[in-house]
Amino acid sequence: MPGAMDVAATDRAESGAASLTDAEAALLDAYWRAANYLSVGQIYLLDNPLLREPLAAEHIKPRLLGHWGTTPGLNLIYAHLNRVIKARDLDMMYVIGPGHGGPGIVANAYLEGTYSEVYPTISGDEAGMRRLFRQFSFPGGIPSHVAPETPGSIHEGGELGYALAHAYGAAFDNPELVVAAVVGDGEAETGPLAASWHSNKFLDPARDGAVLPILHLNGYKIAQATLLARIPEAELDALMRGYGYAPLHVTADLDDDPAEVHRRFAAVLDQALDEIARIQRAARASAAAGEDVDRPAWPMIIMRTPKGWTGPRAVDGKPVEGTWRAHQVPLTEVRTHPDRIAALAAWLASYRPHELFDATGRLRPELAALAPAGRSRMSASPHANGGELLRELALPDFRDYAVDVRAPGTTETSATTVLGALLRDVIRGNPSNFRLVGPDETASNRLGAVFEVTDRVWEGSLLPTDEHLARAGRVMEVLSEHLCQGWLEGYLLTGRHGLFSCYEAFIHIVDSMVNQHAKWLKTTREIPWRRPIASLNYLLTSHVWRQDHNGFSHQDPGFIDHVVNKKAEVVRVYLPPDTNTLLSVADHCLRSRDYINVIVAGKQPALNYLTMDQAIAHCTRGLGIWDFASNDHDDASPGADGLPDVVLACAGDVPTLETLAAVDLLRQHLPRLRIRVVNVVDLMALQSESEHPHGISDARFDALFTADRPVIFAYHGYPWLIHRLTYRRANHHNIHVRGYIEEGTTTTPFDMVMMNGLDRFHLVADVIDRVPSLGARAAHVRQLMMDERLRVRAYTREHGEDPPEISDWVWPY
Known part of the structure; x- marks a missing residue:
């Protein structure tokens, strides 16, 4: 793998945790204020983007939609990630679990200039800022959450619980990439996210990139406290250590000096990145020397900030900043209440926009210089637009695996056993951009031929009785369909290929994840700058008609119905009747782009009906x-x-x-x-x-x-x-x-x-x-x-x- 063993490549990522100077802290704080100002403007303003005249009702949107509560914390993280990208020459992307922080991520893409590049009408001046504000949560505009329309995103606001799995999927086989993955309070309570912490047991520090989880706790969900924010700090620390991480803590309170907050977070972030660089350097040196690499305790950050930070402290005598009331729109019914118009004007003015933007509405040069350049910008990262990096698979000729059919319906083969041989050679020919995922079923599903050329990746302890477990492997098995789905989605979205093999009845576990991926594909097809990605391919076997041994609980063919509900242009369902048709279908699906392909095929010996030439013709016709x-x-x-x-x-x-x-x-x-x-x-x-x-x-x-x-x-x-x-x-x-x-x-x-x-x-x-x-x-x-x-x-x-x-x-x- 190019660069995988390049020990020197990690040196540039380690610069020591230097303290911020007063000037650096002031600039970071100004950049943060600019992102916050643009975020509030998106939620509220139709016009008067730079407050050149007194704020009036006609400047404010009639329908106030969006989520403010998590946004200032996301903006703070983004500003600091920009600092380390420049200081360390990092290849970094940002996965935002609290996807409803959409105004902040859009704001940062705008500040970096990427937004204006992909949407030229949203120019980097006052007129463009007006359009930026107007389009947000507005008919004909953009959604209120992080979405496919958002440059730099691979993770959508509706995908609650999947951020960390997506981040790890992005890091696999990406040795120079660091993925900053923000996990929000509510997301941290979901089952998929709870399992996702275990993804560190599958990340190879010698060959993969790194994930830096940032558990962002602001204390509340929509209207209630959150679990991880309310347990004792020592208990939370022990939980993360039990998952195998080395947690670093940073806390900001409502009345903290902003400069001090920036210094604390900068020190923690530098410490985390220094440790990542140390882990990778040691692992790559050991691997290059042929020595075993122990599983490290990767750093992660536990960051506590007030919900709705820097927003209105109280509204109508009730506390807002630092409470659940800041989750969505802190000031409601603004147009019809003069006192709330005044409160909104004061809130916007608190960011001192005249210090941030010049007379034309452009970000001041000293602040614009804080952002990385070109493809180093997280909003312009090619990893977040994976089709830019996608390489064609080197596929063997599927016809070479054909079974001989001299007379229809007279001989038997296990279709998936033959497919396993094809997948073995797909893995052999694509050692760094194809993965096979599944919940502990590769051998059960008769795909065992792949173990002739690879192993199951496993960073845990190894015993003499283990078979096909290794630090490096192309097969990823964990008894969590959620993790398999999340890893593969992250892998595909960042420009690679894969296949998900699963028992048919249990693929339903990821129904909601499939929903979101289908919506992502449907939307990205309509966005010119989004490049096509490899299709999400399912092989469903051990199916309903051959689950007679496991019984009723293992019998359910309804995933097909679920998939067919999605938009026609992104879903395909194949039911190959024999081995040769399965080979033809599999080759087609592995070559396809921007689809969800569902292949249902039995693993037990079954009759062969069609020669390969007949199978190709039949599959081409479809029926x-x-x-x-x-x-x-x-x-x-x-x-x-x-x-x-x-x-x-x-x-x-x-x-x-x-x-x-x-x-x-x-x-x-x-x-x-x-x-x-x-x-x-x-x-x-x-x-x-x-x-x-x-x-x-x-x-x-x-x-x-x-x-x-x-x-x-x-x-x-x-x-x-x-x-x-x-x-x-x-x-x-x-x-x-x-x-x-x-x-x-x-x-x-x-x-x-x-x-x-x-x-x-x-x-x-x-x-x-x-x-x-x-x-x-x-x-x-x-x-x-x-x-x-x-x-x-x-x-x-x-x-x-x-x-x-x-x-x-x-x-x-």
Whole structure:
């Protein structure tokens, strides 16, 4: 890895904790005041940005939206990070857990000049400041929180609990990067954040960058005290030490001298960065010498500041500064209350804007000089716009891993086992920009081939009985889906690639995180300066139909439904029916950009149907007729009109198996029936082309599924999703869907499908019930199917396994 072992590179980051001079403290304080002034202006002002005339009602927004409480603390941290970036020549980015401090982060991007570069109309003068203020939380403007529109951000205001995981994801394989990650009071109470402190056990000081967590405690959430702010300092210190950190403390009170606060925080920040540099220098020297590297106690900062600091001390006789009342808008209904207009004017004037901005509204040169230049600015960091750094994966030819299919449905392979070989070579070819994450399931999900070239990264203690645990590894396993998701998001957002493998039922744990990432992708597609990033790829296996051994708690295919709710342009769902289609789909997803790709594939041995060439064509189409399983093209049938009597559709590996077995039964018992089999690998192809980029036209849909013939659809997940995706189609009223209906237990694989009515016998009965030419004429066949269900169920109860004619079935034609 370039630079990973460059010991000298860390020397520049260590300069000693020098005290601030009075002049330096005064300049830092002025910069902080400028950021605070711009933050308040964004929340309140429509006009008169520099208070050139007495503040009046028409200068104030009619709807006051935003969050002030956390903002001054974030601004203080930002100003000091700028100081150390310049002093130490650091490559640094800022992850803001208290995302509602949006006005502060926008203000700092504006002060650094980045905001005007990406939004030229928001110029660095009085006119630009007016537009900056007006756009905030205003129709046609920008959100009130840190958002994709905010330069320098990879973390959004709605993502409460994920900041630290995102920060670590950004630091992995980024040896020269320091990520300052601010964790707010409320965020610190969430489960994902509590687990995220353990990310330090996965950070390799020899090869990765560093994360500097800053626990920013201001005492309150929206309307209540916060836990970590109210426990004794010694208890909080012990908690952080128990997590493996070396905490440094700094506190600011309401009446503290600002210069003294700046000196205290500067000293603590310098001490933390000196320790980071020492840790990295020692680790990289040891690694270069082939010596083992012990897990260090990384520094972190516990910073206490008043909530709503520097804002109104009291409003209407009630305390505001330093209380929960400062959380959002300290002064409300300002336009209609002259006394509050006066209070707002006094608040803005307290920052002495005439000392900060010149006559044209530009930041004074001595203050502008405090910010780093170019890409060293945190608001211009390419790591926060990861598409700028994205390199194409060096991918092997997936066709080289193809399984041989000489006759469809006659041989078996484990699809994910074969995929594991492909991923092994992806890791081999991309040793510093691809990671495989998952909750302790890589081997369980049959991806164990990756351990031929890598290990699980593990910075904890090692025992002789451990296998594939090492200080450096491309596989990241922790039994927290939240951490896996957060790490991978941070990794992708900073310009790298990865894949998340998970049991299907438990991926629901990250539903809300997926929501936020989908919203991020949707928004960034509309922002010209945001560059496309690698897609977030899920491999969901150990799926609902092969969780018969673990039982009901492990059976849930509903993540697909959750993802499909997101904007069509960012979501893709694939249900490859066999190994070769899985390889084709995986290659496509690894090459894609700005999507959330969900791949659902079984890990157990299953039938192979398509040659690689056929699989590529099928996946390219997204869905199509399987000629080998269909007989509707046999013109020798009496009265042939070129149309099938019935269409049997399927999506998913087990539904495909049951559909083909049903076709076998129909051919045996109703040989004159004309059957068409349509397999769906790209679920979104079922939608209209007007609703999803992968959708197909009505004409093509009708050609495949017919305009008036019954369609029996065997689907992997909850059946109503198929109805939702096809409700506008002309033949929708003839589509009958079978899928998972929330029935399950610990049982045999075939009993599992019978419990949910997805079995081959039910599918045959559905054909008989819905093909008008059958009905009473095929009553004996229908009865036989129901009798077979009873017989097979009895067999499972007696023998504890499925009968051989079920478990050993292959395509006989």
